[in-house]
Amino acid sequence: MAVNVQEFAQTQISLLASELAAEIAESSALVSLHSPTALQRAGVALTNLTVAAQRTGLGGKTVLELGPDPATASSSSSSSSSSAGGATADLPEHGIRVGDIVLVAEQPAGGGVGKKKTVVGKEAGGGVKGVVTRVGRAVVGVAVEERDGSGSGGGGAGGKEEGEGLLAGVVGEKRVWIVKVADDVTFRRMNATMERLAKMEEREYSAFVRVLFGLSSPSPVPADLTQDEEVGEIEWVDPTLNDSQKDAIRFALASREIGLIHGPPGTGKTHTLIELILQLLKRNLRVLVCGPSNISVDNIVERLAPHKVPLIRLGHPARLLPSVLNHSLDVLTRTSEAGAIVKDVRAEMDAKQASIRKTRNGRERRAIYADLKELRKEYRERERRCVSSLVAGSKVVLATLHGAGGFQLRGEQFDVVIIDEASQALEAQCWVPLLAASKAICAGDHLQLPPTIKSLNLKGKGGSKKGKDAAAGTEGVVKGATLETTLFDRLLKLHGPSIKRMLTTQYRMHENIMRFPSDELYEGKLIAAEAVKARLLKDLPYEVDDTDDTTEPVIFIDTQGGDFLEKNEDDQDAGGGSKKLTKSSLYGDSKSNEMEAALVRQHVRSLVDAGVKPEDIAVVTPYNAQLAVLAPLKESFPGIELGSVDGFQGREKEAVIVSLVRSNADGEVGFLGEKRRLNVAMTRPKRSLTVIGDSETVKKGSKFLKDWMDFLEENADLRYPDLASLAQDA
Numbered sequence: 001m002a003v004n005v006q007e008f009a010q011t012q013i014s015l016l017a018s019e020l021a022a023e024i025a026e027s028s029a030l031v032s033l034h035s036p037t038a039l040q041r042a043g044v045a046l047t048n049l050t051v052a053a054q055r056t057g058l059g060g061k062t063v064l065e066l067g068p069d070p071a072t073a074s075s076s077s078s079s080s081s082s083s084a085g086g087a088t089a090d091l092p093e094h095g096i097r098v099g100d101i102v103l104v105a106e107q108p109a110g111g112g113v114g115k116k117k118t119v120v121g122k123e124a125g126g127g128v129k130g131v132v133t134r135v136g137r138a139v140v141g142v143a144v145e146e147r148d149g150s151g152s153g154g155g156g157a158g159g160k161e162e163g164e165g166l167l168a169g170v171v172g173e174k175r176v177w178i179v180k181v182a183d184d185v186t187f188r189r190m191n192a193t194m195e196r197l198a199k200m201e202e203r204e205y206s207a208f209v210r211v212l213f214g215l216s217s218p219s220p221v222p223a224d225l226t227q228d229e230e231v232g233e234i235e236w237v238d239p240t241l242n243d244s245q246k247d248a249i250r251f252a253l254a255s256r257e258i259g260l261i262h263g264p265p266g267t268g269k270t271h272t273l274i275e276l277i278l279q280l281l282k283r284n285l286r287v288l289v290c291g292p293s294n295i296s297v298d299n300i301v302e303r304l305a306p307h308k309v310p311l312i313r314l315g316h317p318a319r320l321l322p323s324v325l326n327h328s329l330d331v332l333t334r335t336s337e338a339g340a341i342v343k344d345v346r347a348e349m350d351a352k353q354a355s356i357r358k359t360r361n362g363r364e365r366r367a368i369y370a371d372l373k374e375l376r377k378e379y380r381e382r383e384r385r386c387v388s389s390l391v392a393g394s395k396v397v398l399a400t401l402h403g404a405g406g407f408q409l410r411g412e413q414f415d416v417v418i419i420d421e422a423s424q425a426l427e428a429q430c431w432v433p434l435l436a437a438s439k440a441i442c443a444g445d446h447l448q449l450p451p452t453i454k455s456l457n458l459k460g461k462g463g464s465k466k467g468k469d470a471a472a473g474t475e476g477v478v479k480g481a482t483l484e485t486t487l488f489d490r491l492l493k494l495h496g497p498s499i500k501r502m503l504t505t506q507y508r509m510h511e512n513i514m515r516f517p518s519d520e521l522y523e524g525k526l527i528a529a530e531a532v533k534a535r536l537l538k539d540l541p542y543e544v545d546d547t548d549d550t551t552e553p554v555i556f557i558d559t560q561g562g563d564f565l566e567k568n569e570d571d572q573d574a575g576g577g578s579k580k581l582t583k584s585s586l587y588g589d590s591k592s593n594e595m596e597a598a599l600v601r602q603h604v605r606s607l608v609d610a611g612v613k614p615e616d617i618a619v620v621t622p623y624n625a626q627l628a629v630l631a632p633l634k635e636s637f638p639g640i641e642l643g644s645v646d647g648f649q650g651r652e653k654e655a656v657i658v659s660l661v662r663s664n665a666d667g668e669v670g671f672l673g674e675k676r677r678l679n680v681a682m683t684r685p686k687r688s689l690t691v692i693g694d695s696e697t698v699k700k701g702s703k704f705l706k707d708w709m710d711f712l713e714e715n716a717d718l719r720y721p722d723l724a725s726l727a728q729d730a
């Protein structure tokens with residue numbers, strides 16, 4: 001059962017290499033196969049921008065403010081002046097969000113933008129990478145990386161010299177474009193961590209590491225902790241915690257090396273973690289709290305902050321929620337006492353930065369850049385000293401998993417590392433903070449979806465052949481190992497259920513919505529809290545009529561009969577260039593079902609007519625192609641949310657409509673067969689779940705699907721589509 005640590009680490013390294021290769025292949029295929037204009041249409045790029053302004057952002061980073069080029073912006077009402085800040089036209093619709101990594105590159109002169117294979121990438125050698133800091137109607141802020149290899153960021157495409165070459169004098173002059181690219185920082189962090197693990201000698205393994213690899217067993221924890229001397233009598237900060245939550249906290253406090261908190265949907269996992277953190281602090285322990293995404297970490301910061309505990313949030317300020325910024329290390333560095341000495345360098349940098357704009361002379365500009373370079377070095381040196389004193393003095397540090405691998409935590413040790421959403425993180429990612437731990441508490445739900453993997457070392461679809469070959473060709477690979485096996489899964493398998501406690505009261509779903517997932521996946525142990533167990537749409541805190549649709553918690557619209565066949569993306573007419581982009585890169589061989597979409601529309605209309613607000617309704621479907629077919633709903637019902645099942649994990653809505661899409665003679669269900677995906681889909685709603693699907697096809701997919709269909713036929717309000725009214729509706 002025990003795992004050879006070195007072999008494990010080597011395997012991870014090769015699997016990660018394939019994964020990164022797949023991710024880069026995907027992102028560079030997009031960029032090299034399609035013109036900037038097509039990429040812009042696909043929402044991953046913005047073209048025809050100029051630099052409206054340039055300033056020093058948090059952490060000494062240069063922030064470019066990009067707006068539509070007034071010369072090309074069609075709807076521009078501004079004068080033709082190209083002065084800084086003069087761009088008043090709106091940006092086109094796009095999918096670039098705060099926190100995305102983008103490449104900022106010069107756009108070739110002569111309007112070459114419409115043509116294929118323009119700029120960017122290694123071939124062109126141009127562009128600087130940056131993080132999107134702000135997205136406004138008419139402006140996008142990008143903090144560009146100018147770190148020179150040392151420190152946390154940097155080392156990406158486009159070296160420092162080129163970068164500054166590009167930046168030099170772009171304000172209001174050169175036309176640039178931005179495009180989303182793969183984020184390789186995370187991979188480098190994971191890789192470095194695995195290399196450290198691989199190099200460790202057996203005698204260096206801590207008791208903690210030994211348990212995590214099964215070289216020793218976890219120290220036993222008494223079954224009934226309420227009688228335990230140490231944790232039996234806890235003074236709860238929140239005495240309203242339910243028994244399963246209290247039990248999980250006692251267990252987490254009592255376990256010596258590892259404890260898992262299993263939180264099924266809506267059971268208050270975060271709520272429980274907050275209390276756990278407060279309890280650990282009362283015991284004067286030093287805690288590092290991590291999660292796979294910035295949102296997961298910010299969520300904890302926001303809920304911890306009211307308790308007035310001294311905490312520090314590490315991370316790129318651009319990626320933090322505004323409400324969390326006050327605890328951000330970057331901000332503390334500026335506002336704390338220790339930060340005062342950093343401040344004056346910053347002021348000097350700002351002044352220099354501003355003077356660039358006024359300078360037209362090339363030589364002067366170069367001189368300013370040289371000064372800035374020196375100042376930046378000085379700034380970083382002071383910042384580093386300030387940071388280590390702040391970090392060393394704080395009892396709770398919060399960061400993303402990979403953020404814990406930054407220079408700020410080098411050499412730091414923690415009594416406990418807490419990982420939230422551990423079942424959604426790659427194991428290698430979890431090891432970034434775990435190397436600084438002597439005990440870990442992981443919270444998650446291994447029965448919901450694991451992290452998305454792009455390389456083909458698992459049974460799923462998509463990904464690159466290259467990645468697969470690379471993995472297969474590597475020696476010393478642990479048999480059957482995939483990135484998809486999370487730490488959470490592996491530990492459960494390794495040590496069994498005694499290392500876990502499950503939260504059992506859920507505060508989201510009507511009892512009937514909860515029934516099937518509870519019985520099938522959670523050993524029938526879930527209990528619906530009093531406050532939610534009988535809530536219906538008609539009881540919403542605003543006026544909603546009593547109708548068939550607002551008084552039923554579970555509705556099943558069965559499309560069986562073969563009249564509503566799915567459509568493969570490949571069946572569609574081959575269209576122009578943009579359609580090809582859609583087909584080959586965005587939707588893959590995705591499926592859609594137009595009749596199901598019509599049924600969705602009909603149901604949404606009926607809910608809205610009854611008074612349910614569109615913002616309380618979500619439609620989720622496993623297939624991206626179906627999302628595209630559903631898109632017009634957003635125009636008819638502004639505020640409604642459409643999402644993929646995978647993208648909706650962690651979310652909830654009053655009413656959720658699930659469109660299953662699959663309908664074919666062969667009973668092919670593809671990745672709909674994944675239990676965990678179905679679990680996520682059916683556990684998003686609070687008051688109303690409507691499933692639309694072809695029971696005949698779906699039943700053939702798996703035992704789980706058959707059981708679900710049987711359950712719905714028995715227990716849901718079962719309906720069959722009314723073709724006549726559907727035709728009328730269309």
Ligand SMILES: Nc1ncnc2c1ncn2[C@@H]1O[C@H](COP(=O)(O)OP(=O)(O)OP(=O)(O)O)[C@@H](O)[C@H]1O
Nearest residue numbers: 240241242263264265266267268269270271272507
């Ligand atoms: N003991 C409790 N008593 C009353 N309400 C609770 C309790 N615990 C959690 N809740 C409520 O349940 C909801 C979900 O809690 P929380 O946000 O902590 O869940 P989560 O674990 O982060 O989400 P999920 O369970 O979906 O992963 C919140 O509205 C929270 O206030």
